Amino acid sequence: MMLVTHFQTAIKQLLANKGKAALTMLGVVIGIGSVIYIMTLGEVAKKFLLDQISQFGTNVIEVAVAGEFGPFGGSEDVxxxxxxxxxxxxxxxxxxxxxxxxxxxxxxxxxxxxxxxxxxxxxxxxxxxxxxxxxxxxxxxxxxxxxxxxxxxxxxxxxxxxxxxxxxxxxxxxxxxxxxxxxxxxxxxxxxxxxxxxxxxxxxxxxxxxxxxxxxxxxxxxxxxxxxxxxxxxxxxxxxxxxxxxxxxxxxIDEDEGDAFLIVSRQQFLEIFDTILLGIQAFVSAIAGISLVVGGIGIMNIMLVTVKERTKEIGLRKAVGAKNSSVLIQFLIESIALTTLGGLIGIAAGLGLSYLSVFAANTLQPGWGIQFVFVPSSIALACGVAITTGIIFGLYPAIKASRLHPIESLRYE
Amino acid sequence: MYYYIFRQIVGLEDYSRNTMTKHTTKEQDDPLIEVHKLTKTYWNGDIPIRAVRGVNLTIKEGDFIALMGPSGSGKSTFMNLLAFLDAPSSGRYIFSGSDIKDFDDDYLAELRNAVIGFVFQQFHLLPRTSALDNVALPMLYAGIRKRRAREHAYEMLKKVGLEDRIYHKPNELSGGQQQRVSIARALINEPKVIFCDEPTGNLDSKTSIEIMDILKKLHKEGKTLIMVTHEPHIAKYASRTIYMKDGSISQS
Structure with a gap:
């Protein structure tokens, strides 16, 4: 019932401390931005390869002598x-x-x-x-x-x-x-x-x-x-x-001696690429995760400062009837607003950067005709991660705020 | 929403907004507040600080009490207990016929919201928030929709003569105006008692008189007021003065 009011308060608070809020959000922006960037570019690369492969048909298998390709146990004599x-x-x-x-x-x-x-x-x-x-x-x-x-x-x-x-x-x-x-x-x-x-x-x-x-x-x-x-x-x-x-x-050739031939179907090639892509995405996600944790700690820090600065306000709210849960939700919404805004900026930055990358690749290799792919699931994931970060790192300051004693808070200098 | 649920729990369901004024005038002499052997002891490490030491007091509906005493006399602590801002260490507190026994945080918050209005020395208005929204705040915590709360807030601001300042932020208002906003806020949930903690402490003498005139008017309308002050000429506005010393009432 007071959610809208809490949200308005959160926005007001954000606008009152623009510089501080922007710096605090940076970690979240970078984290979310890189998730969006890598997911979008992954999809772009996948679509590009898929188009290439399907252009040549998927009902084709390539065979080469394994020895030629390196130490895969093949015999050089074949x-x-x-x-x-x-x-x-x-x-x-x-x-x-x-x-x-x-x-x-x-x-x-x-x-x-x-x-x-x-x-x-x-x-x-x-x-x-x-x-x-x-x-x-x-x-x-x-x-x-x-x-x-x-x-x-x-x-x-x-x-x-x-x-x-x-x-x-x-x-x-x-x-x-x-x-x-x-x-x-x-x-x-x-x-x-x-x-x-x-x-x-x-x-x-x-x-x-x-x-x-x-x-x-x-x-x-x-x-x-x-x-x-x-x-x-x-x-x-x-x-x-x-x-x-x-x-x-x-x-x-005795089959038990190992593979003498390198047999790659186009289908397989796609699967191999998928595996590599997944590895890269996992790696970047891990880095993004670290960035989010660092960003989250920044959020927690700023929320703790906010709670301290606004002790009197908390005291007043409690005096006129705010329950502990109401104060908790208010501050939680403020931290969620911070991370969500950071997330939205991150999404915009990630999309912008991946669009720019595609543009640059097309400028350098006009023949490739790489197409930009919009990945809705990455946007949903980013929003979810941003909100979750806000909840996780906003919880402790919010609990702290909710447990303040009304009189002590009112008298806090 | 919990405003109504609360009234049922506490047994105050008779005092719905519409019937309250009638009730007040009809049973003018009924005790609104009764405390028996009320104590509050703080612990500073191992050293007990007995701020309130077994106070007995009865306050009738429609009273205007001035609570006086030197600093450290326990008058503020006592007021906090009466205003449900703090839980007593021992003793009985009967408010409007209900024996208040449960002092958990949420319950006290509901009580403060529904039956208490506050006017503070330092106004305690939310910064960057319009007078209208400041006044509406207690009503939002009572679960009332924002639009209706704002309509009520406008009526309250009109009552204290600030209808042309409703969109002003606290920093755009004078001290006297800010205190009038906080009086409007204290009135919005139609409380049973209004607690004033040094209401003129931050105001010049001319503005002090204006504020005290508003409080006097509220008293005449039948409101119950309890005011902490250390200024005798402010205490004169009250119908009854209680002096506290060393955590006990010394004279009333």
Whole structure:
């Protein structure tokens, strides 16, 4: 019944001590602000990654030899070859398998009109274009027969084409010299390095061509990694297990010896990212927690000072009929008002800062197209935390105020 | 809300706001306050300080009492006991026919709110709060809605001649005006007794007379007033003077 009045008193008190209140709230502002910031940026990053991944399809599994990626117990001797790819394609255990892109990548010196560069060229089957969702900007992709016959044709990125030939149209049918061999540019694709931080500026050529021209004898049939597409709606986990079994069978590897292959589904990738994000969020939350405790102690301190300063007022309120509980609630509301205001400022600061971060990222990487995500749950959480902080740290001063004796308080100087 | 509940507990349900004045005039001679062997002992470490030492006193409805005595005589402590600001150490206190036995904090707060009005030497108005809201405060603690409390507060301020100052904050009012606001506040819950603790102690002599005239008028209207003062010319306004010395009544 007196809650509104108490709230008005609290606001009046806040306005009367603006500077003091602002300083006191700082800890809460920082604590709440960082919670909002990290939660919002986490969601922004998650949405960005999800968009990236779903753009390439979630029904894709990547396979690489584990040894190449570091000390995960894989054997360095295992290599994936073209015949392994063919065996997987015809496997009865993997009926859902639709496409495999298995590339062999080289980094070579190239020459255009006497100018020299270094670039990486991915030798792959024609499936690479579809599996990577590459957009053709001009010309054409190479064909199956060009792949089979090891024709010297190349598909380049649009940025590269525009830089070197002025326009995409001008690049088509031009020639580049790769390591002394002349290649015809037959197509230009949208450069995915702009849209994705995970892809580099690369050119594409038939795998047979790259194998024959550039691979050393012992790597003649090797492929670096595989991108395996399966039918939509297939159970990803089951497919992955069968794939692993087949790979081990084909390469004659004992499963107990550890994982020879690194098999990562897009789904898994998302889960890994989620785990990392959760770790970061927990860490930042811990720091925010410390800030809130420090801020809370500041609130408690200021409330104790307030109670002391307003002893006479408390005495008067009691004299005219305020019960202990009424005084308790009054001071509790004042500390809650402090932390809630601090929380609201923190929310605004956190949102503003994360919006600014997204803006900065988009300015630096215009191609990424990062979208700002508003997270209502973080706002609710922040409000809850702010109010709880006010209650926890306001309770002791409020109890102290409520227990003051009316006469002693009235006479307090 | 608890205002009404309280009246039932204490057995004061007869004294609803409407019937109170009638009651006061009808039974003018009934004792409002009766104390028997009332004591209050403070402990300063192991040393007992016997501030009030077994006082017997009867105050009738409509009395205007001046409580006098040198400092340290126990008059303030005695007034605090009568005004339910403090619990006695021993003795009986019969208020308006009810034997007050339960002295817990909440119960005393309810009593103060419902049947006592206070006028202090230092006014004790809430800073940065309008005269209207200062006067309305006791009514809010009685559980009455703010709008109604403000309407009542306006009537009370009118009664003390401050209807053109209702939105002024205490620091915008003179001492006399502030004391009139606190008188209005003391009156708002239509108390049975108004306690005045040195009401003119902080005022010049001209303003003192104005304030005392208001108190005299309240007495004429039938209010019961108990005033602590050490100034004989202020005590003259009272209908009865009680002198205290060493925690006992020496002369009345």
């Amino acid at each position: 290599t994936l070859t073209v015949s392994d790819v063919d065996e997987l394609k015809s496997s009865t255990l993997l009926p859902e398998l639709t496409k495999i892109s298995a590339g062999y990548s080289v980094t070579k010196n190239i020459e255009i009109d006497g100018k020299k560069f270094t670039t990486s060229i991915l030798g792959d089957t024609i499936d690479v274009f579809e599996l990577n969702h590459l957009n053709l900007m001009g010309g054409r992709f190479y064909t199956e027969s060009e792949e089979k016959n090891a024709e010297r044709v190349v598909v380049i990125g649009d940025v590269f084409a525009e830089d070197q030939f002025g326009s995409i149209k001008d690049a088509i049918n031009e020639h580049i010299t790769i390591d002394g061999t002349k290649f015809a540019i037959i197509g230009v694709v949208e450069d995915i390095s702009g849209a994705s931080p995970f892809a580099q500026n690369i050119s594409y050529a038939p795998r047979n061509t790259i194998h024959r021209l550039f691979a050393p004898a012992e790597e003649m049939n090797d492929v670096g990694y595989m991108l395996i597409e399966f039918e939509q709606g297939t159970n990803s986990t089951s497919f992955e297990q069968r794939l692993k079994y087949e790979l081990n069978r084909i390469k004659g």
